Amino acid sequence: MAIEQGGKTVFGASVGILMLETQFPRVIGDMGNALTWPFPVQYRVVRGATPDLVVRKDATKLTDLFISEAKELVANGADGITTNCGFLALIQKELSQEIGVPVAASSLMQVPWIQALLPPDKQVGVLTISKDTLTEKHLDAMNIPHDTPIGGTAPDSEFASGILDDRLQLDFAQCKKDNLSAAKHLMDTNKDIGAIVLECTNMVPYAADIRKLTGVPVYSIYTFVSWFQAGLMPQRFSMELDDPIASR
16 A cells, blocks of 8 residues: 655645736746746745846845745645745845755856866856846856856836736737847857847747857756756656666
8 A cells, every 4th residue: 555645735836936916917937926837836825026126126125925835835735945036145145044845045046067068268157137236146046157257138118117017918029139149249248159148037938039049058947847847756657667778
């Protein structure tokens, strides 16, 4: 008889996502659109955590709120926690200390790993929604060198202003152009970039187009959380243990 372990309410949705409180539309590819994921996820909205406050101001003022909502996700059955804003790199340490499960707060955590994959004459470049407010504190929290090339969408662009001002409507065709323009500028001004990490989770729908334009690998919160979930719920492979090929 197989005995199964209980202890939580929701099973099979191992990733818990802490969401900023927003109203702007989210297409497939955005982590806030549940159809983006090839596996079940759980969501929790952190009330009062607006894009303006988290990106343009000081996300650390909301640390206790994020911890509280993360604990609720864990209580509901999440085995790991992530967030939908790369600027929450600032509270990675606090979340990890308080939640009791693995935490992947920011896509930026991938930068040192990806740098290790590249030839010694290549660098990882970062593309962000707000270059002006992505500070050395954010980089230090993710162990990112200060000389890392960083590019960003223009503050008055449809993409940046629409999301950070939390507008009810967005022109996604223009958002794509904004992201491609920012990526091109990043590459044009930094000839040694060998890969790009997208800080902003809302950039994921444009990752394939950025890859095509730049010719370098593009990593995002989607690549990060897909890897993260693969460890929380490893794929089970069936095999016959008495098969000499399978046992090699």
